[in-house]
Amino acid sequence: MTEMMKPFEQMTDEDYADLGLQSGLEIHQQILTEKKLFCRCPAGHYSTEYDAEILRHMRPTLSELGEYDGTALMEFKTKKEIIYQINRETVCTYEMDDTPPFEINQSALEIAFQIAMLMNYKLVNEIHIARKQYLDGSIPTGFQRTTIVGVDGFIPYKNRNIGLIQLGLEEDSCREVSDIGHRRVYRTDRLGMPLIETVTRPEMHTPQEVADVANILRWLVKSTGFVRTGIGSARQDVNVSIKGGTRIEIKGVHRIPLIPLLIYNEAMRQRSLLLIRDDLRERGITESTFKAETADVTHLMTSTQWDPIRWALQHNEKIACVNLKGYSGILSYPTQTGKVFSKEISDRVRVIACLTRLPNILTSESTEETIGSHVWNRIRKLFSATSQDALVIVWGNEQDLQTAIQEIIIRAREAMIGVPGETRQALADGTNGFERILPGPERMYPDTDLPPLEFPPERVEVLRKNLPPPIWERRTRYRDAGIPNHLIIPIAASPRALFFDRLIEANDLSPKFCARIFFEKIVAWRRCGLPTERLTIAVFSEFFGKIVSDPSLLPNAERILRQFLTSDESLSIIIEAFSPISISHDEILSALVDIDKTEPPKSPQIEANIRYFIGKLMKRFQFRIPAKTVLPIVGEFVKNGRRS
Numbered sequence: 001m002t003e004m005m006k007p008f009e010q011m012t013d014e015d016y017a018d019l020g021l022q023s024g025l026e027i028h029q030q031i032l033t034e035k036k037l038f039c040r041c042p043a044g045h046y047s048t049e050y051d052a053e054i055l056r057h058m059r060p061t062l063s064e065l066g067e068y069d070g071t072a073l074m075e076f077k078t079k080k081e082i083i084y085q086i087n088r089e090t091v092c093t094y095e096m097d098d099t100p101p102f103e104i105n106q107s108a109l110e111i112a113f114q115i116a117m118l119m120n121y122k123l124v125n126e127i128h129i130a131r132k133q134y135l136d137g138s139i140p141t142g143f144q145r146t147t148i149v150g151v152d153g154f155i156p157y158k159n160r161n162i163g164l165i166q167l168g169l170e171e172d173s174c175r176e177v178s179d180i181g182h183r184r185v186y187r188t189d190r191l192g193m194p195l196i197e198t199v200t201r202p203e204m205h206t207p208q209e210v211a212d213v214a215n216i217l218r219w220l221v222k223s224t225g226f227v228r229t230g231i232g233s234a235r236q237d238v239n240v241s242i243k244g245g246t247r248i249e250i251k252g253v254h255r256i257p258l259i260p261l262l263i264y265n266e267a268m269r270q271r272s273l274l275l276i277r278d279d280l281r282e283r284g285i286t287e288s289t290f291k292a293e294t295a296d297v298t299h300l301m302t303s304t305q306w307d308p309i310r311w312a313l314q315h316n317e318k319i320a321c322v323n324l325k326g327y328s329g330i331l332s333y334p335t336q337t338g339k340v341f342s343k344e345i346s347d348r349v350r351v352i353a354c355l356t357r358l359p360n361i362l363t364s365e366s367t368e369e370t371i372g373s374h375v376w377n378r379i380r381k382l383f384s385a386t387s388q389d390a391l392v393i394v395w396g397n398e399q400d401l402q403t404a405i406q407e408i409i410i411r412a413r414e415a416m417i418g419v420p421g422e423t424r425q426a427l428a429d430g431t432n433g434f435e436r437i438l439p440g441p442e443r444m445y446p447d448t449d450l451p452p453l454e455f456p457p458e459r460v461e462v463l464r465k466n467l468p469p470p471i472w473e474r475r476t477r478y479r480d481a482g483i484p485n486h487l488i489i490p491i492a493a494s495p496r497a498l499f500f501d502r503l504i505e506a507n508d509l510s511p512k513f514c515a516r517i518f519f520e521k522i523v524a525w526r527r528c529g530l531p532t533e534r535l536t537i538a539v540f541s542e543f544f545g546k547i548v549s550d551p552s553l554l555p556n557a558e559r560i561l562r563q564f565l566t567s568d569e570s571l572s573i574i575i576e577a578f579s580p581i582s583i584s585h586d587e588i589l590s591a592l593v594d595i596d597k598t599e600p601p602k603s604p605q606i607e608a609n610i611r612y613f614i615g616k617l618m619k620r621f622q623f624r625i626p627a628k629t630v631l632p633i634v635g636e637f638v639k640n641g642r643r644s
């Protein structure tokens, strides 16, 4: 086969153009409401405690066209027990059962419209609720209620616009707690919370452009102050295809900086899968000549010392082998950074046959020390396999083993089509793994529980008036106000930006100073583990109010806030303690004499000594005397040879 792709760091824009890379984004962002979208349960109340558990099994039904949806069939094959942990405070019979919905949450709807306006969407004038099928168990009713608020929007990027397909308002799904073997556990507190979904056109040409656009979209929605922040409140899906490949959706990207590497790895995977397909064609392997044989090889393995198989034997599991005729070299073909084609097979075995203990397969192309060549020889003999063939060994209980064998054959056969349609899961190392078979296209159908809802132009106009300025406008304004470059985006994208704007507009405060306190110090303090969540808008209001009325507090501003974070005292008591005191010239002088006696400076330099004495004095008077009062006294003292 042809040479490998360049390492990630060496890829150029031209390389991606040659690959025909196309990539788009789906941004999911929880919006900030008190209640959920279609019931009156509270939103954003997360807890690990639960009052009850509900067990469900998923069962596929035939669609109206008489076909099984790919996802449905897959979920059925997994024979999962789905457990929902429910807490009576955060969930009701609407989310868990078929209780009809309440009217849509109006404040969620208004926020969705406002965000749609910021993204230049064409707004709908009537809300139609639809049901979107979800068969993985993450939504107990099997469908999500969703509505489209705007279509055909755009955001400016570089010298062009990036098209946005649609903005949806929908319900969030359950939080997954664990997924081991045949048991998947969900928490239901997040279920039904309002979420907006923005879908871009695949108009980004390099992985970095995708990350840039993801950032702009995230900043834009965050800057409104209308959305939730914190872990899990925003998730991205990235879709990727290359020339000749398939549009693959990578789900659950939590960190934007990971996007470029994820896209690189998916581009590489698709390129490799296409090369594998071509190779198989050249070998003359087609749908009709494809051949796979299976056999029970438990009896050939009884003396193996390799841990995974020894463990399986100790637990009375069976061991099977699949011989893939003519597949030699395919299983070890590199597909992503540090991964080879057999990982595609292992993933299917893990997800669909629920053999979650890894490694779950062993191939004849493994380079690691595993089961010894004499065992391989005996297995080859059993199949009369040649050096052209490739073997996959798999182990498990009888039922899961049968599913696993089928999945190994299915995935090996799919190598002939190149890139099979799947959704994939982002992994922390920048690669991705199989998540599920692509659902069929008929996932949406109208919801008959709720009538269409008119959204009149007058209501749109009121919302438009209260719209915060888009991030690109703020960016220019902050730049003009002299705010340091590295703080401009964090401020423009912050939900505190509105407060910040009002603050510097209404008061004679330096934007630079406020920006530093508000967006730089606070981050530094959070990193030191200080409880910065105590610095609420109310605290900041009080703090800046005091600073405005008494500018002499200004030099101690950071110390005041820091002390507030490290002590239990109220802000007003701390401010009181830092308020300037009047100290006479003589008191300062005698303090200087005392410092010189007890802890004299070591440097012979006058300038260094002046700084030294000022520092000591400030500490001694707890920073409550202004430096400009102290400076001339210290200067005189030092220059006079430290005699009072």
Ligand SMILES: [Zn+2]
Pocket: 036, 039, 040, 041, 090, 091, 092, 093, 094, 095, 192
């Ligand atoms: Zn509810």
